[in-house]
Amino acid sequence: MKENEDERIPRKTVRNKIWKLQEENAQLKNVNAKLRSMMRYSKLCFYKSEKVINDPVQGYIPIDDKIVKLIDTEEFQRLRGIKQLGFADKVYPGGLHTRFIHSLGVMQLGRSFLRQIILTCDIEISVEDQEVFLAACLLHDVGHAPFSHVLEDLPEVSNHDILSAEAVMEGEIRAILEEExxxxxRRIATVIGSKPSSDPSYPEEERQRLENIIGDSSSTDSFFSNVLHSQIGPDKLDYLKRDAYFSGAKHGFYDAERLIDCLRFRSEDECYEMIVTEKGIPLVEHALFSYYEMFRVLYWHHAHRSVTSMAKRAVEDAFRAKKLNRKEILKLTDEQLLSKLEKSGVESSEDLVNRIRCRKLYKRGKTSGMHEKEINSNEYYYRIELFKDTKLRRHSEKKIINFINDKRAGEETIKDHEILIDIPNLPKWKLNIDFKAENPIKGKDPVNFADARISALTKAIENLFETSVWKIRVFCSEDRLRKDVEEYWKEKKSL
Structure with missing residues (x-):
């Protein structure tokens, strides 16, 4: 009897074996569910095709008849005439690529994101959901105004996400989405437009207009919107690499596919989360630092900001003279808009466009960091208002012009458009991604990636944007005016 008792397996060991078998069974069920889900992939996500577009950045991009029908619409073909970088080719001559090929590149990266979502998320993503996301990736810029983001600061031109959301709800694109x-x-519009609709920094009128389009969105569509617009989503990952490739500014290169491989997706209480693994931390940091460096050397290069402010004023003055209207401008390409401004009969617009064409760019009269020590809080907030309020900015420009004209009494006076104040729009910096260890403690919630315990570099980059790169500049039409602008600054110590 005693011998039999010694041979018995301890109860704790039996219990542990049962738990292990149950865990293995659960894992097997999960694998089977994944296999069933993978068998229901949209063919747009995983397939080979004889029809491909050879892209120097994303490689071969397969396209089928449904994609071709969207590409061949008048609205999408217009993107061939809208340069991705606006007027950056005046500084980096190679930066002539367009939003047409960028949109295709975003769709291709969207496929990689979809595959990772399906492989790692614990719920099934239907074929329709997959195609909604891919269509949103392809069409996310379809309503974009000319001159890249130059005109979005003007009250007559809305944010490009809103314009694109409106574009998919009408005309030929709407018919193709419904019939083909x-x-x-509306689901595509939701994925494209959910970001501005929930962002309080956007004007209330624009957010209300967008909410009327998209209505109540599902958790899946809101999640897709977060992925598309994320700091490491397909939109930004494509344009960083593409802008670096074509401009020659090497700072935007990084390993996108490896970064996507290090992402995990999960759902909890009808909410989805994007999580990066430990191996992905340096890859995300590299992408974020590339983002910062590209702003430093390309997007906010002083000569690029100069031509940007010139183009903005040319359009602004044409609007004031009622030579342009919002509906018309959204159907034009870059070249068509330049030509229209050139023949507008508005003296300032014609002069500025002629200077842009001949690369007679305005010069820096004064450059000041938005957070310089001598700037008090009142001046800082006044500068923020200068960015938001076009009339206030023109008033400040007029003060400088009057100062110079008074100083040069008896000489030729300078015109209203010969002094321009430029303040770039500070990028929205919200990392909607979390970090979670590969083998986390059960019940332990993910930590936001920006947490200093995970990535101290992320907060440092955010601070660098505001303290080192974000600058206010006063541009003047001629070298001879630089000294006058400096004198104004020394005397007034304010704008």
Missing amino acids: WCIKP
């Missing part, structure tokens, strides 16, 4: 793709255009 068999999906609701």
Whole structure:
């Protein structure tokens, strides 16, 4: 009897074996579910095609008849005439690529994100959901105004996400989505436009207009919107690499595919989360630092900001003279808009466009960091208002012009458009991604990636944007005016 008792397996060991078998069974069920899900991939996500577009950045991009029908619409073809970098080719001559090929590149990266979502998320993503996301990636810029983001500061021109959301709800694109793709255009509009609709920094009128379009969005569409617009989403990952490739500014290169491989997706209480693994931390940091460096050397290069402010004033003055209207401008390409301004009969617009064409760019009269020590809080907030309020900015420009004209009494006076104040729009910096260890403690919630315990570099980059790169500049039409602008600054110590 005693011998039999010694041979018995301890109860704790039996219990542990049962738990292990249950865990293995659960894992097997999960694998089977994934296999079933993978068998229901949209063919747009995983397939080979004889029709491909050879892209120097994303490689071969497969396209089928449904994609071709969207590409061949008048609205999408217009993107061939809208340069991705606006007027950056005046500084980096190679930066002539367009939003047409960028949109295709975003769709291709969207496929990689979809595969990772399906492989790692614990719920099934339907074929319709997959196609909604891919269509949103392809069409996310379809309503974009000419001159890249130059005109979005003007009250007459809305944010490009809002314009694109409106574009998919009307015309030929809407018909193709309904008849060929068999999906609701409103879902595409939601994925494209959910970001500005929930961002309080956007004007209330624009957010209300967008909410009327998209209505109540599902958790899946809101999640897709977060992925598309994320700091490490397909939109930014494509344009960083593409802008670096074509401009020659090497700072934007990084390993996108490896970064996507290090992402995990999960759902909890009908909410989705994007999580980066430990191996992905340096890859995300590299992408974020590339983002910062590209702003430093390309997007906010002083000569690029000069031509940007010139183009903005040319359009602004044409609007004031009622030579342009919002509906018309959104159907034009870059070249068509330049030509229209050139023949507008508005003296300032014609002069500025002629200077842009001949690369007679305005010079820096004064450059000041937004956070310099001598700037008090009142001046800082006044500068913020200068960015938001076009009339206030023109008033400040007029003060400088009057100062110079009074000083040069008896000489030729300078015109209203010969002094321009430029304040770039500070990028929205919200990392909607979390970090979680590969083998986390059970019940332990993910930590936001920006937490200093995970990535001290992330907060440092955010601070660098504001303290080192974000600058206010006063541009003047001629070298001879630089000294006058400096004198104004020394005397007034304010704008």
